[in-house]
Amino acid sequence: MAASKEMRRRYRFAYLLLTPGVILLLVFTFYPIIYGLPLAFTNYSAVDTTKWVGLKNFDKAFHDPDFWISLKNSLLYVIVVPVIQLISILMAIMVNNKLRFVNFFRVAYFVPVVTSMVAAAIAWKWVFEEQGILNYFLQTLGIISNPISFMAEPELALYGVMCVTVWKGLGYYMMIYLAGLQSIPSELQEAAKIDGAGWLQVVWRITIPLLMPFVLLCSLMSVMGAIRVFDEIFVMHGPKGDPVSSTLVTSVYTYKLAFQDFNFGYSAAVGLVVSLLIMIFTILLFRYTRKGGLSYYE
Amino acid sequence: MERQVRKSATIILVTTMLTSLLAACGSSNNNDTKDEPATTSTTTNANTNTAETDTAAEDDGTKQEPEKQEPVELNFWTISLSPNFDDYINGRIKAFEEQNPNISVKWTDLPYGAMENKLLTSIAGGKSPDVVNLNTGMTMTLAGKNALVDLNAEATEEQRSIYFEDLYNSTKLGDSAYAFPWYYGLSVFAYNKKIYEEAGLDPNKPPTTMEELKEQAIAIKEKTGKYGFVPSYNPPADFYFQGVPIISEDKTKIIVNTPEALAWAKWSKELYDKGIVPKESLSADANYATDKYQSGQIATLVTGAQFLSRVKTNAKNVYDQTLVAKMPALKEGGKYQAGLMNVVVPTMSKNHTEAISFANFITNDESQLAFAKIVNILPSTKKAAADPFFTEAGTDPESMAKVITAQMASQAQDFSLGIRNEGEVLDFLWKGWQAMLTGKETPEDMLKNAEVNMQKKLDEINAEN
Secondary structure, three states: OHHHHHHHHHHHHHHHHHHHHHHHHHHHHHHHHHHHHHHOOEOOOOOOOOOEOOOHHHHHHHOOHHHHHHHHHHHHHOOHHHHHHHHHHHHHHHHOOOOOOHHHHHHHHHHHHHOOHHHHHHHHHHHHOOOOHHHHHHHHOOOOOOOOOOOOOHHHHHHHHHHHHHHHHHHHHHHHHHHHHHHOOHHHHHHHHHOOOOHHHHHHHHHHHHHHHHHHHHHHHHHHHHHOOOHHHHHHHOOOOOOOOOOOOHHHHHHHHHHHOOOHHHHHHHHHHHHHHHHHHHHHHHHHHOOOHHHHHO | OHHHHHHHHHHHHHHHHHHHHHHHHHHHHHHHHHOHHHHHHHHHHHHHHHHHHHHHHHHHOOOOOOOOOOOEEEEEEEEOOOOOOHHHHHHHHHHHHHHOOOEEEEEEEEOHHHHHHHHHHHHHOOOOOOEEEEEHHHHHHHHHOOOEOOHHHHOOHHHHOOEOHHHHHHHEEOOEEOOEEEEEEOEEEEEEHHHHHHOOOOOOOOOOEHHHHHHHHHHHHHHHOOEOOOOOOOHHHHHHHHOOOEEOOOOOOEEOOOHHHHHHHHHHHHHHHOOOOOHHHHOOOHHHHHHHHHOOOEOEEEEEHHHHHHHHHHOHHHHHOEEEEOOOEOOOOOOEEOEEEEEEOEOOOOOHHHHHHHHHHHOOHHHHHHHHHHOOOEOOEHHHHOOHHHHOOOOOHHHHHHHHHHHHHHHEEOOOOOOOOHHHHHHHHHHHHHHHHOOOOOHHHHHHHHHHHHHHHHHHHHHHO
């Protein structure tokens, strides 16, 4: 009886601690999401008369070339995920060693994470300019004779932005993988070495499989982040995703529809479609990567 | 216990969902009632009150004591004027309040990028400011959503008549006009004397036509490796000022596929393809050209006279080498694009008459002339523009720019189509222009496709109204 009373007291205290967070989550996350649902079926513009339009916004989206361009670009953007994951795993493995100055490198790799995205995007914009650092190096090394307009070429512009996302994300995922690496029992790796496995084999056969839960988590966050990418594109290429809509992604398009064209209803519909897409991606990712950790050996 | 907590959480979640669903539906009702009827009611009351007082005074032939009026507080929002112009704005507000003891004005300044969102969320939340400073694009968007007071219907002839007609008509939709024009800037042609000399060009002979500009840009690129100029692409306005109608008088037909448009498109593409202008100009923002000019990488700068001070602050050595001239004309004797700032009254304001009165005051001759004397801008009122101040020049680039732009003032116009959702129509031209420059479309195809798509969108818009 006394134990039950103690448990109740603990529960109450736990819920009390959770309450502020839950309230904030309800007000600033769930309420806007739920509010956005009915908006997707209206022509809401904040200033003009609002009418219920049924599925018209969704029909419009599926016939809207800009929506398809933005969707294509958003999906294309997901290619940053394997790049980020692969490099950050390698970085984590490197900084997991007991080397001199390893703490310095851990901090140095993490610096981009705490750098403001706006500052990072502006700095990268300078790197990619015709008279920027990248062109200077490429010309100095004799790789190119004339400067390339990375920012103005529709075929290159999106990849330029991807560089910023990769650069910003590496340190963040590296830290998660580092935590994962440090949780792997060292006996397993040592046993493999005794059995004659080389460094690469240890990494490939022991480390990576045991890191799978972390890979799943990081990939999931990275996929969602890639589909929702906004700041880098907005700062480097503006709200229209110029040039020639080559960097127009769904989040930028949603923003443009809502806050530039005042088509909040249509914007909500596009946002809803994108959210469903992210859900599908998440489910697929869970389905194909759920096996990991020690379950890999079961 | 756990079940109880789960039950409570479910009830809270369901209540939240229901509340939001009702709120969303409620917003529709709110808007239905708050927009149109409120406008009509306020307007009618204001007009009726004025008319009744006038008639009563005329009837008995005596001068009546003015009735003690209820105090009114006006909320006035501006774009990026604080802290640089605090003294000026506060001074004008004080002068207005002295003339209108029952009215007080509360001033709020917002950054350029924040104005649209802030205004929109404010209107959506039912707390609209009374007087707002907007550019023409934002004005037209909000006017198209019935969010602004029609000044042709609610302002007096005396209030409307002080402005240049072309500028006042910049925000015209049908028979309605939605803003009092405020200040504007015209571009001047600033150029670096040193780079001109390095290129073997005579700095005393700046280009007067676009063809001369092209020839000089080619010479500069060949001799110095630097760019001659950064085009500030604005295809709709450029076409219009070249003599392309863009839209028919009755606003039903799009006309962009013309020989003038084709010539301009080809001219621009040639410069782009040959690398005479930087490729980045395609999607460059307003700061790009200024940054490059002040770092000495570009020979010329097409800029508003008010922005030359930035070059002076950031790169005094380049500023000292700067000469200014009139903009090379797109068309002989044609119009120049004016980057106009306006003052509007949202329909949701509860004090239309007082708000219009203040909007007119802050943009009147006296206010604008005083403003022009502290910053290098041009006034939109006829009397203020005629002041001798605008003909007095010093020898520095800023002062010369002031006189040059003032001479161009009679040719100033802020381009707009005068239709609802014009941004959606013009978007096809912007996209087509970029597609053409990057080689995805020929100039001929670009104009043909743009015209077809713009017409389709215009038909949709006209069908909805």
